[in-house]
Amino acid sequence: MNSLLLYLVSFGVLFTLGVPVVLALAAAALVMLWAIDIEFLVFAQKFMVSMDNFGLVAMLCFILAGEIMNGGGMTRRIIAAVSRAVKGIPGGLALVTLISCAVFAAINGSAIATMLAIGSIMYPAMVRQGYSPAFSAACCAAGGVVGPVIPPSIPMIVYGSTTGDSVAALFAGGFIIGALITLGYCAVAYWVSRRKGWGVNVPEIDFGNTKGIVWALVFPVLIMTSITGGFMTPNETSAMAVVYAWFVGTFIYREFDHRELPNMVVTAMKGSAAVMAIVGAATSVGWILTYQRVPQQITELLVANIHSPLLFMAVTFTILFMVGMIMDLTPAILILTPIFVGPVAAFHIDPIYFGVFFCATLTAGLITPPVGTLIYLGCTMSKSSLAEVVRALLPFVAAVYAALFLSVAFPEIITYVPKTLLRLYGG
Structure with a gap:
């Protein structure tokens, strides 16, 4: 446990000082290697081996597919179709934003990409129709959360590559809970908009x-x-998604500008490279903690003091809630996953259920103060203060956690589709 304490102190100090996450993780790994007298070369070896993972190719391709969707006119058509479906309802544009985020999430799998792709179109439209800048940004930020929950999901790809769990089953487990979160969002948007008088008797915006x-x-x-x-692996499907988005944008919609393709590829490569660097550094930390038997010690501690799976899930939620408030999604997944794998098995908790719950709870941290990434993107988008955006986001935060609590009370919300309907695992 001394290794865990040394890691937490090293990483915590550097993270608090504003050191980039990947560098803070790398430095913490080197400090631990020095403390236990192991050659630093081990860090380089584990760093490179962790990135030599064919399963991570899907991450690059799904990001690129989202970029091509935006450039090829597919994203705009999704928004236009949703706007016609909710025409005349109070808070119509807020509902368009949230539902469009859910549809986009079913293709892309990234929270930031979902928020920016839909927000670039919907934020100015909402402000023009009289919605407050903070609320408009809050809708875009909240919608971004469903990006990694509704399949496909980049965080679930990272989680599955770490634990060895079926990525297809993890994807399928996000269906219902992602839909519940979106329905909760829509209820919040309708209630707030009706109370404020937004989206009532306003000129329709043509998308x-x-x-x-x-x-x-x-x-x-x-x-x-x-x-x-x-029919296809996640990697093959992600490559198909790129080809499909390009084909439709080029030959069906005829809006795709091939001169922009190099920039799209660079954007996708930068996004996936940043994640892979964090994967490498976090994997090195995980190996050192495992070498020092920290996961086993934590498992023994939890099993000795917690006597029911429900109590374990409550403790897990508390930990994930606190970590999600202060740490970005990918490093949090990679750091915590090796620690929780042992206790999950010891308490006989369904691994797919836990994986989806784990990723969804950490994703909710993206809009949970004080350090939620999407909160600050909302502040930048709307030029509003942190307090204004947080105030507008709080009802959406409540909706996310309400869906998560329901999944604890009724695990079938997550397991029904992959286990019963699709029979992707289990009996």
Whole structure:
């Protein structure tokens, strides 16, 4: 346990001082290696081996597919179609934002990409229709949370590559809870907008035609059918997603500008490279903690003092809630996963259920003060103060955690689709 304490202190000090996460993780790993007198070369070896993971290719391709969707006109058509479906309802544009985020999430899998892709179109439209800048940004930020929950999910790819759990089963487990979060969001948006008088008797905003929308709506169905039906691996499906988005944008919508393709590839490579660097550093930390038997010691401690799976889940939620408030999603997953794998097995908790709950709870931290990444993106987007955006976000935060609490009370919310409906694992 001394190794865990040394790691927490080293990483905590550097993180508090504003050192980039990947450098803080790397420095903490080197400090621990020095403390236990192991060659620093081990860090380099574990760093490189962890990134030599074919499963992480899907992350790059899904990010690139999202970029091509934006450039090819697919994202705009999704928004246009949703806006017609909720026409005349109080808070209509807020509902358009949240539902469009859910649809985009079913193709992309990234919280930041979902927020920025939909927000770039919806934020100015909401402000023009009289919604407050802070609330408009809050809707975009809250919608971003469903990006990693509704499949496909980049954090679930990272989690599955770490634990060896089925990525397809993890993806399928996010269906219902992602839908519940979106429904909770819509209820919040409708209630707030009706109380404030937003979206009532206002001029309709034209987001363009919806010609060819069927190609966009078929896209998420095609992705999930390919993965859960066993027709393609997640990597193959992500590559297919890139080709599909390019084909539709180029030959069906004829809006894709090929001169922008190099910039899109660079953006996708930068996004995935940042995650992979964190994967490398965090994996090195995880190896050192495992070498020192820290996960086993924590398992023994928890099993000796906690006597029910429900209490374990309550303790887990508390830990994830606190970590999610102060740490970004990917490093939190990579740091905590090795610690929780042992106790999950000891308490006979369904690993797919735990994996989805684990990723979803940490994702909720992206809009939970004080350090939620999407909160600060909302502040930048709206030029509003932190207090204003947080105040507007609080009802959405409550909706997310309400869905998470329901999944603890009724685990079938997560396990029904992958285990019973699709029979991706289990009996």
